[in-house]
Amino acid sequence: MRICCIGGGPAGLYFALLMKKQNPAHEVVVLERNRAGDTFGWGVVFSDQTLAALRAADPQSAAEILDAFNHWDDIAVHIGGETVVSGGHGFCGIGRKQLLSILQRRCMELGVELRYEQDVQDDAGIEADLIIAADGLNSRLRQKYAATYQPDIDLRNCRFVWLGTKKLFDAFTFDFQQTEWGWFQAHAYKFDGETSTFIVETPEAVWQAAGLEQMSKEEGIAFCEKLFAKVLDGHALMSNAAHLRGSAQWIRFPRVVCKTWVHYREPLGLRSAESVPQGERGGSGRPSASANGVAPVVLMGDAAHTAHFSIGSGTKLALEDAIDLARDIAAHEGDLKAALDAYQATRSIEVLRIQNAARNSTEWFENVDRHARLDPQQFAYSLLTRSQRISHENLRLRDARYVGDFERWLARRSGLDATVPPMFTPFKLRELTLKNRVVVSPMAQYSCVDGLPADYHLVHLGARALGGAGLVFAEMTCTSPDARITPGCPGLWNDEQMQGWQRIVENVHQHSSAKIAMQLGHAGPKGSTRVPWHGGEDLPLESGNWPLLAASAQQYLSGISQTAKPMDRADMDRVRDDFVAATQRAAAAGFDWMELHCAHGYLLSSFISPLTNQRQDDYGGSLENRLRYPLExxxxxxxxxxxxxxxxxxxxxxDWVPGGTTPEDSVEIAAAFKAAGADLIDVSSGQVSKAQKPVYGRMFQTPFSENIRNRVGIATIAVGAISEADHVNSIIASGRADLCAVARPHLANPAWTLTEAARIGYTGPAGLDWPQQYLSGKQQMEREFERQRGAGLAAAEQANKALGV
Known part of the structure; x- marks a missing residue:
C-alpha cells in the first residue's frame, strides 16, 4: 500500500513504523508541519500496561523508550499542610521531544519517508491508498469531513498551563493551594534526569478572578511560582511555548469524541470486482477499499479523541490506536475495508471506556472546592479513585499498607479500634445506629391484596434482613387506595395494614440486627397501572381504573395513560393528611426510619420537576415555588x-431531559429539605419523563450523591448500578455517600452482604452478623472465595511476568 500519515506526532510516527515493519514493500510517508526537533509540551506519562503493549508491537523502539524512561510508583497528594503518599501505581515519564526522536529514528531505520515543514491544508492532492489523519487536536481533516466523523467537542471548565521545572519530583505529585479567589492545583512529575512537567489548573471563574486573563506570560508564570513556592523548593517554572503570548498559554481542555473514525473519499463500489486487476484484489478475491479508489481517511490520536491529562492517557491512546490498526490490517490482509471496520468497532469501545474514566477525573478536578471539605486523608483517597478505574481492592493490590492505614483511620472516625472495610463501619443518624453501610433498596414487589402486606413480604424482607445489610427498606407504600401504582402495591391507610407491617417489623427485629425503613409515596400521574407481568409496565388497567392526581394535567405515556387532574387546595390538604396518618401508623408499627418519596415522576416529584409542573399559582414557576407543597x-x-x-x-x-431538573437544581432541593428537618437525601435520578436519555454505567448516579453530600453538608444514599463490595467500599471511603443502596443484586441474592464480605476476605465481626443458623455455611464460603482469590492472583502475576510488567 501507499500510506500517508498527516502529522508527525506519536500516532502518525508509530503507525508508520509499524506498517513499514509489517511489510517493507509498503510506501509510507509522514508529513509534519513543524521542523524536525520542534515540539511543544514537556513530558508524557505511560503506565506499565502501556509499556507491555509497546514491547509486543516493536521491541526495538520499546527498548529505547524504556531506557529513557523515569519510573516511579508513588502518588503524593499535598493539601492543607499535609502529605498523603500511596505507592504501587507504576508510572513512567519521558520527554515528549525524546519520545518523538526515538520514533523518528526508528522510522528512518525502517525506510519511512519523513517530510518536515509540510503544512497540509487539505488532502485533495494526496495520492495514497490509506491516509492517516493524525493532525492533532485541531485536525483540519476532521473539520473538512465533519459530516462523516460527527465530532462532539466539549470545552471543559478549567484553565490550565503546561510548564516545566528543574525541580525533580520523586512521585507523581498533586499540590492543592487555596487562594482568596478559589483553588489551584498542580500536576507534577519528572520525565528525565533534570526536568519535570508542572501543569497548573484552576476553574475558569477562579482564573478570571485572580486576574490571570490580564497578565503577561511572564507575570502568569511568576504568579504560579509564588503560589506553589513550597512544593517547588525555590525552583523556577519554565515555558517552551514561545509561540504563545500573554494569557493564551492558559487553555481549556477540549474533550473530543467522534462518532465515526473513517471517511471514504469516494463511495464504495465504484468499480465491480471484475473490472479490478487481479493484483489489486484482496486475499478473498474482492477488491480492497484502496483498489476501489476510495483512499480512506482514518482519524488517529487526538484527531479522533482526547482524554484529559489528569489520567495521562493521550499519548497512550495514540500509540494504541496505531498498534490496533496495524494489527487489524495484518489480520485482514488484502481487505482494507474489513480491517478499518474492525479497527473502528473494537478501538472505539476501548477509547470510550478511557474517555469515560477521563471525564470522571476531569469533573473531579473541576470541583476541588467540593472535595476539599473532606479531611486530607479522605481527600487523597477520593483523588486516587476519582476516575473509577482504581477501586478499593485494586488500590489494596497496589499498596496494602496505605489501604490498611486508611481503613483504620476511617474506622476510628466511626468509633472502631480495628481495620475494617469501609462498608462495614457503623453509621449513626439521630439516635439510630446501623451496623454497616449497606442498604436494601425499596423495590416494588406488587404482591399485596388491598394494600395488605402478608406472608410474601414477611419472607421477602425477613430474608434480606438476615442477609447482612444494615438497613432494609420496604417498597414504596401508598397512603391511600388512589395513591397506588398498581392494585398489587402495599398501603398504610388503615390499621389492618399497620398490623401487617408491625408483624414484619417485629420479625426483622427479633431475628436480625438489621434496621427496617418505611418509604411512603403517592403514585400521582403514574398510578392505576397494571402489574408489570400482567401486560407491561406503566400501562393503564384494562378496567377498574381510579382517578389520578398531579401538579398539572399530564399523561405519563402520551396518548396512552390517563390524564391526571391538577390538584386543587382540597386535594392537597387531603393528600397531606393521608401522609401524616400513614406516618403515625408507621411509627406505631415500629419502623426505625421514615423516607418520603419525592422522585421518579410520582405525585410529589410532579411538583418539583419543571417538566411536569406547569402551574401558574404559588406552587409553580420557580424552584422555590415548586418545592412548596412537597416541603409542606x-x-x-x-x-x-x-x-x-x-x-x-x-x-x-x-431528569436527563433538556429543561428538566439538573444536578445543580438538586443541590437547592436537598438544601431545602435539610432546612425542613431531613437527615439524609436518597439520591436517585430519572423516571420523570419517557423522553429521558440517561448516561448509564457502573455507579452512574453516585456523582449526584457526592455533589449533594459535599456541597449541602447532608448525609446521602448513593443508588444505581452498585453491585460489588468494591463499589460500596470505594463510595464510602471516598466520601461520595454515607450509605449505598443495592437493588437487583439483592433480588438475586438476599444474603448479598454476607456473600460480598466473604468474597473480599472480610470475616468480621465488626458490621457483619451471620445468623447463627447459617454459620456452618460461612466457613465453607470463605474458604471457596479464598481459593478463588489465590488462583486469580497467581494467574495475574504470571500474566504480568509474561508481559514484563
Whole structure:
C-alpha cells in the first residue's frame, strides 16, 4: 500500500513504523508541519500496561523508550499542610521531544519517508491508498469531513498551563493551594534526569478572578511560582511555548469524541470486482477499499479523541490506536475495508471506556472546592479513585499498607479500634445506629391484596434482613387506595395494614440486627397501572381504573395513560393528611426510619420537576415555588414522626431531559429539605419523563450523591448500578455517600452482604452478623472465595511476568 500519515506526532510516527515493519514493500510517508526537533509540551506519562503493549508491537523502539524512561510508583497528594503518599501505581515519564526522536529514528531505520515543514491544508492532492489523519487536536481533516466523523467537542471548565521545572519530583505529585479567589492545583512529575512537567489548573471563574486573563506570560508564570513556592523548593517554572503570548498559554481542555473514525473519499463500489486487476484484489478475491479508489481517511490520536491529562492517557491512546490498526490490517490482509471496520468497532469501545474514566477525573478536578471539605486523608483517597478505574481492592493490590492505614483511620472516625472495610463501619443518624453501610433498596414487589402486606413480604424482607445489610427498606407504600401504582402495591391507610407491617417489623427485629425503613409515596400521574407481568409496565388497567392526581394535567405515556387532574387546595390538604396518618401508623408499627418519596415522576416529584409542573399559582414557576407543597408534606410528617428516628427524602437529582431538573437544581432541593428537618437525601435520578436519555454505567448516579453530600453538608444514599463490595467500599471511603443502596443484586441474592464480605476476605465481626443458623455455611464460603482469590492472583502475576510488567 501507499500510506500517508498527516502529522508527525506519536500516532502518525508509530503507525508508520509499524506498517513499514509489517511489510517493507509498503510506501509510507509522514508529513509534519513543524521542523524536525520542534515540539511543544514537556513530558508524557505511560503506565506499565502501556509499556507491555509497546514491547509486543516493536521491541526495538520499546527498548529505547524504556531506557529513557523515569519510573516511579508513588502518588503524593499535598493539601492543607499535609502529605498523603500511596505507592504501587507504576508510572513512567519521558520527554515528549525524546519520545518523538526515538520514533523518528526508528522510522528512518525502517525506510519511512519523513517530510518536515509540510503544512497540509487539505488532502485533495494526496495520492495514497490509506491516509492517516493524525493532525492533532485541531485536525483540519476532521473539520473538512465533519459530516462523516460527527465530532462532539466539549470545552471543559478549567484553565490550565503546561510548564516545566528543574525541580525533580520523586512521585507523581498533586499540590492543592487555596487562594482568596478559589483553588489551584498542580500536576507534577519528572520525565528525565533534570526536568519535570508542572501543569497548573484552576476553574475558569477562579482564573478570571485572580486576574490571570490580564497578565503577561511572564507575570502568569511568576504568579504560579509564588503560589506553589513550597512544593517547588525555590525552583523556577519554565515555558517552551514561545509561540504563545500573554494569557493564551492558559487553555481549556477540549474533550473530543467522534462518532465515526473513517471517511471514504469516494463511495464504495465504484468499480465491480471484475473490472479490478487481479493484483489489486484482496486475499478473498474482492477488491480492497484502496483498489476501489476510495483512499480512506482514518482519524488517529487526538484527531479522533482526547482524554484529559489528569489520567495521562493521550499519548497512550495514540500509540494504541496505531498498534490496533496495524494489527487489524495484518489480520485482514488484502481487505482494507474489513480491517478499518474492525479497527473502528473494537478501538472505539476501548477509547470510550478511557474517555469515560477521563471525564470522571476531569469533573473531579473541576470541583476541588467540593472535595476539599473532606479531611486530607479522605481527600487523597477520593483523588486516587476519582476516575473509577482504581477501586478499593485494586488500590489494596497496589499498596496494602496505605489501604490498611486508611481503613483504620476511617474506622476510628466511626468509633472502631480495628481495620475494617469501609462498608462495614457503623453509621449513626439521630439516635439510630446501623451496623454497616449497606442498604436494601425499596423495590416494588406488587404482591399485596388491598394494600395488605402478608406472608410474601414477611419472607421477602425477613430474608434480606438476615442477609447482612444494615438497613432494609420496604417498597414504596401508598397512603391511600388512589395513591397506588398498581392494585398489587402495599398501603398504610388503615390499621389492618399497620398490623401487617408491625408483624414484619417485629420479625426483622427479633431475628436480625438489621434496621427496617418505611418509604411512603403517592403514585400521582403514574398510578392505576397494571402489574408489570400482567401486560407491561406503566400501562393503564384494562378496567377498574381510579382517578389520578398531579401538579398539572399530564399523561405519563402520551396518548396512552390517563390524564391526571391538577390538584386543587382540597386535594392537597387531603393528600397531606393521608401522609401524616400513614406516618403515625408507621411509627406505631415500629419502623426505625421514615423516607418520603419525592422522585421518579410520582405525585410529589410532579411538583418539583419543571417538566411536569406547569402551574401558574404559588406552587409553580420557580424552584422555590415548586418545592412548596412537597416541603409542606414533609414538615407535617416530620412533626409526627418520632424525634429520635431519622427521616430521609428520595429525590430525582437529574431528569436527563433538556429543561428538566439538573444536578445543580438538586443541590437547592436537598438544601431545602435539610432546612425542613431531613437527615439524609436518597439520591436517585430519572423516571420523570419517557423522553429521558440517561448516561448509564457502573455507579452512574453516585456523582449526584457526592455533589449533594459535599456541597449541602447532608448525609446521602448513593443508588444505581452498585453491585460489588468494591463499589460500596470505594463510595464510602471516598466520601461520595454515607450509605449505598443495592437493588437487583439483592433480588438475586438476599444474603448479598454476607456473600460480598466473604468474597473480599472480610470475616468480621465488626458490621457483619451471620445468623447463627447459617454459620456452618460461612466457613465453607470463605474458604471457596479464598481459593478463588489465590488462583486469580497467581494467574495475574504470571500474566504480568509474561508481559514484563
Amino acid at each position: 408534606v414533609f414538615r407535617a410528617m416530620r412533626a409526627v414522626w418520632p424525634a429520635e428516628r431519622p427521616m430521609s427524602v428520595r429525590i430525582s437529582a437529574h
